Amino acid sequence: MTLKYSVKTAFVGLKTNKTRSGLTILGIVIGITSIILVMSIGQGAENLILNEISGFGAETIAIRPGQEPKGPSDIGQTLFSDSLKIRDVELLKKKSNVPHLVDIMPVLIVPGSISYQGETYRPMTMGGSAEFISSAFNVFPGEGVLFDEQDIKDRASVVVIGSKVRRELFGESDAVGKFIKIKGRKFRVVGVLAEKGQVSLFNLNDLAIVPYTTAQAYLLGIDYFNEIITKVDNPENVARTVVDIEATLRQSHNITDPDKDDFFVVTSQAAVEQIKSIIGALTVFLSSVVAIALVVAGVGVMNIMLVSVTERTKEVGLRKAVGATDRDILFQFLLEAAMLTGLGGVIAIILGAFLSFTVAFTLTQYTNLQWEYTFPVSAALLGITVSTLVGVVFGLYPARKASKKSPIEALGYE
Amino acid sequence: MKPLLLAKDIEKTYPDGTRALRGVSLSIEKGEFVAIMGPSGSGKSTLLHVLGFLDRQSSGVYTFDGNTIDDYREDEVAHVRNKKMGFVFQTFNLLPRTSALDNVKLPLLYSSVEESKWNTMALDVLDLVGLSHRTEHDPAELSGGEKQRVAIARALVNNPSVIFADEPTGNLDSKSGMDILKILADLHTARRTIVLITHEQYLSEFAQRIIYIKDGMVEKDDRVESRRKV
Numbered sequence: 001m002t003l004k005y006s007v008k009t010a011f012v013g014l015k016t017n018k019t020r021s022g023l024t025i026l027g028i029v030i031g032i033t034s035i036i037l038v039m040s041i042g043q044g045a046e047n048l049i050l051n052e053i054s055g056f057g058a059e060t061i062a063i064r065p066g067q068e069p070k071g072p073s074d075i076g077q078t079l080f081s082d083s084l085k086i087r088d089v090e091l092l093k094k095k096s097n098v099p100h101l102v103d104i105m106p107v108l109i110v111p112g113s114i115s116y117q118g119e120t121y122r123p124m125t126m127g128g129s130a131e132f133i134s135s136a137f138n139v140f141p142g143e144g145v146l147f148d149e150q151d152i153k154d155r156a157s158v159v160v161i162g163s164k165v166r167r168e169l170f171g172e173s174d175a176v177g178k179f180i181k182i183k184g185r186k187f188r189v190v191g192v193l194a195e196k197g198q199v200s201l202f203n204l205n206d207l208a209i210v211p212y213t214t215a216q217a218y219l220l221g222i223d224y225f226n227e228i229i230t231k232v233d234n235p236e237n238v239a240r241t242v243v244d245i246e247a248t249l250r251q252s253h254n255i256t257d258p259d260k261d262d263f264f265v266v267t268s269q270a271a272v273e274q275i276k277s278i279i280g281a282l283t284v285f286l287s288s289v290v291a292i293a294l295v296v297a298g299v300g301v302m303n304i305m306l307v308s309v310t311e312r313t314k315e316v317g318l319r320k321a322v323g324a325t326d327r328d329i330l331f332q333f334l335l336e337a338a339m340l341t342g343l344g345g346v347i348a349i350i351l352g353a354f355l356s357f358t359v360a361f362t363l364t365q366y367t368n369l370q371w372e373y374t375f376p377v378s379a380a381l382l383g384i385t386v387s388t389l390v391g392v393v394f395g396l397y398p399a400r401k402a403s404k405k406s407p408i409e410a411l412g413y414e
Numbered sequence: 415m416k417p418l419l420l421a422k423d424i425e426k427t428y429p430d431g432t433r434a435l436r437g438v439s440l441s442i443e444k445g446e447f448v449a450i451m452g453p454s455g456s457g458k459s460t461l462l463h464v465l466g467f468l469d470r471q472s473s474g475v476y477t478f479d480g481n482t483i484d485d486y487r488e489d490e491v492a493h494v495r496n497k498k499m500g501f502v503f504q505t506f507n508l509l510p511r512t513s514a515l516d517n518v519k520l521p522l523l524y525s526s527v528e529e530s531k532w533n534t535m536a537l538d539v540l541d542l543v544g545l546s547h548r549t550e551h552d553p554a555e556l557s558g559g560e561k562q563r564v565a566i567a568r569a570l571v572n573n574p575s576v577i578f579a580d581e582p583t584g585n586l587d588s589k590s591g592m593d594i595l596k597i598l599a600d601l602h603t604a605r606r607t608i609v610l611i612t613h614e615q616y617l618s619e620f621a622q623r624i625i626y627i628k629d630g631m632v633e634k635d636d637r638v639e640s641r642r643k644v
Contacts, residue, residue: 005523016511318507321468322568323496323524325489408469411507 010336014343017308024304025344027297028390032345032383034290036352037359039379042283044360047372049275057136058235058268063088063228063245068264082224083253083262089228091252098230098244100237105132106225108215114169114208116180121168123161125182125208127215130160130191136231137196139204144176144191151190152211155218159187163195164205182210183219238267294386298341298394305337305398316402317410330403337395338388345387349380416480417441418575418607419465424474426460426630434460436630437474442609444575447602449610449618452627458611459580461627465609466499466578467491479575496524500569504581506561508553508568514540514560515549518567525572539567543597559590566597576607583617595620 014021066081089106092098108127113120130146133139147158159180166175179186187210196204216222232241242265249263250256309316316329324332353375360373419442426435434457442448452458463469464476467483476482479498483491495501500521508517518536527535540546543563553561562582569577579598583591599620602608610621618624619638626634 002523002529004529009523012512314507315509318509319520319524320492321466321495321501321507322521323492323572325492325524327489328492328524406469408463411468411503 006332006335007339009332010339013308013312013332013336014340020304020308021340024301025340025347027300028294028341028344028387029348029351031290031294031297032348032387033352033355034293035287035383035386036349036376036379037356038283038286038290039376040352040356040374041359042279042286043374043376044356044363044371046276046279047374048370049279050272051370051372057231059232059238060136060268061230061232061238061241061245062266063230063249063263064266065224065226065263067261081262082222084225084228085223086225088249088252089225091248092228092230092245097248098241100233100241100244101230102233103132103135103231105129105136105229106212107227107229108212108220108222109226110182110210110215110219112183114165114180114182116169116178119169121165123165123168123206123208124203125210127212127219128209129212130209132229132231133204133207133209134193136229137204139193139196141191142194143174144189146191147209147211152213155213156211157185157187157214157218158190158211160191160193160209161189162193162203162205162207164203165208166192182208185218238269242267294390298390301337301341301391302394302397305333305395306401308336309333309398309402312402313405313410316405317407317412320405320407321411326403329405330399333399333402334392334395337399338391341391341395342384342388345384348387349383352379352383418444419476419478419609421465421476422474424461424464424471424476426457426464426469427472434630435464435471438627438630438632439474440625440632440635442576442607444607445602445605446623447598447608447610447621449612449621449624450627451612451615451618451624452633454613456627457630458613458627460630462578462580462609462611466501467495468501492524496521497572498575500572500574500577502562502565502569502577502579502582504584506553506558506565506585508561508564510554511552513550513552514545514556514564514567517553517564518571520568521572527572535571536567539570540564542570543567557590558586559593562586562590562594563597566594570601576609577601578609578611580611581613582610583612583614591617 063084065083084106086106089104092101092104105128110125110127112125113122114125115121129152131148134141134146141160142163146160147156151158159182161175169175169180170178175189175192178189180189181187193204193207210219212225230241230245232238245265246258246261250258250261253262255261319329356375357373360371363371419440421441422439424435424438425433427433438457438461450458450461460469464471465478467478470483478494486494509520515533515536518540519532522532522535537546537549540549543566545560545563545567548556548560553564556564566582577598582598583594586594595617598608598610602622608621610618612618622638624634624636624638625632626636
């Protein structure tokens with residue numbers, strides 16, 4: 001039989017039982033749609049996180065206290081570790097210790113809200129250096145100025161705020177020169193950052209920066225830092241600088257065995273690799289779950305094809321009586337199964353593309369995330385191949401059963 | 415002249431032990447119209463299955479056009495059925511939701527005939543059985559007689575050497591039955607070989623020759639002196 005007629009015959013076979021065909025491919029549709037969704041969302045999440053990290057610059061190195069977390073349970077010790085102190089910052093600043101380091105900023109997270117004349121708002125308040133933030137994120141004061149090194153030295157009670165913080169507390173009136181309260185202490189607003197939005201892990205519009213010395217002394221009452229961020233003169237010198245930083249801090253902390261480090265260094269590149277591997281592992285895991293679902297769907301296809309073969313026993317007998325060979329019958333039923341599941345794959349790709357677009361659109365529309373819609377072409381191709389393959393593999397047994405029927409028994413079947 | 419169908423001592427025993435044929439011998443020449451007659455359970459349908467290469471005998475020798483079924487591979491047997499034999503069944507066996515034209519084309523799908531000729535060939539035989547006005551109708555839209563005429567057209571489309579008709583009027587009213595017999599008689603007049611299976615005496619009288627089967631054996635092989643006319 002020619003391919004054209006085989007396709008036509010299979011199509012008529014499927015059209016005859018539209019509802020059943022539809023229900024049969026439901027499992028395939030759900031399975032392949034899930035693959036497309038998982039891959040599309042995985043890719044979107046990876047792009048988002050990588051953008052966030054790369055917004056920080058390839059020449060940035062972060063130093064965190066405590067031991068490098070190996071899993072979620074280790075993150076706590078990082079938050080409560082007090083190993084990074086001002087002495088470390090002073091040592092790292094020395095050209096003789098870390099020659100390629102060009103800028104450094106200790107970071108402290110100040111929890112709680114801020115207020116101005118009864119208006120309260122909860123921005124992300126941090127102790128740091130306004131000048132470092134400005135040059136690292138390329139954001140400049142829209143109003144007023146940044147506080148400087150002298151303010152940091154003097155533990156001045158000054159603050160630079162983001163544009164959203166300004167709107168929330170001051171509305172349309174001027175903010176520069178006004179005093180806001182952070183943890184009960186008065187801070188003079190010296191500058192308001194220009195509108196910028198999300199860069200890296202910070203929403204710059206929603207930031208309030210006070211000198212880290214002030215945060216340590218007056219807001220938190222601690223002598224350590226939550227993180228130290230440094231900038232290297234050239235991304236090519238990152239690896240070397242990491243070694244220099246580690247050597248300097250080990251000497252400062254009297255550590256001889258690197259396994260006992262009470263700090264760890266994170267580069268943008270390492271973070272990118274780590275995120276990629278986590279998302280990759282997650283995608284593989286979810287895809288395996290979907291693969292199991294596809295096998296279950298395949299068993300469903302086999303079941304329905306067996307019913308179909310039984311129902312069409314007489315047709316098989318007739319076709320054989322008029323000259324169909326075993327191979328013709330095998331091919332007919334196999335093609336029918338493959339077309340059925342292949343169609344399921346096509347529907348799933350359209351549905352998966354639509355759903356992943358909806359997810360991307362909703363996330364962009366209703367959150368601050370710059371979620372990028374990605375249509376995973378590789379997943380679509382994989383979907384079509386897998387679904388057709390499921391049809392062929394699980395259609396083989398019923399098709400073989402049909403092809404082996406004797407024409408006499410088949411014709412006499414009621 | 416060598417007979418088209420030649421059976422010698424054909425026996426058929428089913429796996430459950432039933433002996434359906436017990437040494438049937440017969441020969442049918444090209445162009446003959448033979449009726450195989452017998453009561454139900456006599457083995458006439460089993461005989462037709464063996465003669466039509468739809469089933470194998472348990473013992474004995476059967477040659478069709480000079481060859482036994484064992485001379486062919488399984489797919490070659492299918493090709494012989496396709497090219498040289500046409501079947502008409504009591505229950506029509508048309509494909510549902512498929513037009514009369516496409517039903518008639520079915521054997522051509524498995525043949526070596528060029529696709530460009532299929533339509534003309536199918537329309538020609540539909541015209542021959544008087545159904546040129548019903549070509550696009552589904553079986554559900556056709557009467558019993560019309561369905562059987564489509565089945566005859568399907569049996570004829572590949573221009574076979576013989577037509578095996580198994581109780582072709584069994585599911586029809588008497589008028590439609592007569593129409594079918596007239597078509598078979600006309601085909602015989604046009605030098606076709608026809609093997610008709612029936613259990614009704616009056617139908618067999620339209621044939622040239624009646625082979626009576628009883629308990630799996632040939633009881634009588636009569637030439638009909640004065641054939642009935644439709």
